[in-house]
Amino acid sequence: MNRKEIIEIVNRFLAEDIEVDPEALKEEAFLKEDLGIDSLDFVDIVVVVEQNFGFKIKPEEMSKVKTLSQFYDYIEAKLNAS
């Protein structure tokens, strides 16, 4: 899966499942401050990532992910490592 496909999938589930405003889905956007994703939303993101990419996010790894771009990077790295 290439980065473009990852971005498409992530943006789709953030918009549809987490109901983030699609207009706000910019690479430099901060997940908490700009997209309004809170701690409970992260619990649901673990579920949709498992459903869409087949791996389980570890909470300690996600704590380092601050922006949407870093989130794409994290997923890309996990997929490449598997």
Added chain:
Amino acid sequence: MKRVVITGIGIYSCIGIHKEEVREGLYYGRCGIGIDPARTAYGYRSPLTGIVPRPDLKEALTRRQRICLPEEGEYAYMATREALQDAGIDLDYLDKNETGILYGNDSSSKAVIESHEICVDKKDTALLGSGAIFQSMNSTVTMNLSTIYRLHGINMTISAACASGSHSIGLGAMFIRLGLQDMIVCGGAQETNVLSMASFDGLNAFSLRVDQPQKASRPFDKGRDGLVPSGGAATLILEEYEHAVKRGARIYAEVAGYGFSSNGVHISQPSEEGSAKAMARALADACLKPSDIDYINAHATSTILGDAYEAMAIDKIFGEEKTPVTSTKGMTGHECWMAGASEVVYTLLMMRDSFIAPNLNLEEPDENSKKLNIIAKTIDRKLDTCLSNSFGFGGTNSALILRKI
């Protein structure tokens, strides 16, 4: 002691999804019972149930609010939205005036069972999602509604089996009488999904009159063969009398009396003594005599034993008066945790519009019920003071008296 009145009602049930539709259903004796094929597939003996439509809340609530609401919470939201609107209460009022919530609920099976199934399959609780815990707890309705409506007063769920909704009103009235709260959201909610009633079905308590769903729930009738489970939610806004008058609220009735008792005998069988004690205590609480009661909304669920014991108890107290009695469960089925609240809403609609809704499917009374004045077909009748009974597993009993002022 302060006086307590009801200034708003909301109802979401199998005979209507708002109070005026329900009023029509009551007046014309509409039955909301049908067949749920999923129950047969799951292993139920009886597929009969009240058919309650799921509301679409996508426009009304945020994702976070929706994801924490189980089925019965959605119904409770719909009923509460209607009740608050009916009482003329908006979010701005709730922000500025401390309001409580005491709501009846005694299960939230679907979220519990589905969480278990995910864990069995995935072996990881991280995949349950954030809504599971908030949907799973018995207090799901009060935790959700208190958040959605930004309530700042008393906040808890009343779990008392099929008397939950009735006790929530009785206890709400106590808080207001004592001057602890000016306004409390009371009510009851009941889930209807296929996972919610399996163990109850396993007790052989449900009607098997599958070929005639609309004749299956027949309270007090000699041919009754069990109850039909149902659900939805009902909400009532309880308010201190002077507070209601001051803000110009429309008053449906006063909560004039609350009676309670516990049978302390059998876990599932009712008792004449316990039922009669709750009714007598409600009368004493309201300083009324049996002859003051214009109508009794019976608990009668269409089970052999339950209806018989209640008929004996009503006859014991109201025998000389021949007070009109109906159970609305012939139309609605048994709305369980919600029933005590919904039946107060039904009674208030009858009081408002001066009629007695029929005891549907009463074709031949049995030896106990023939002693009562059961109204089989709708009659127009002015009602000033009414009593509503609710009894539950474990022998919990509640009786409420509503009086026009």
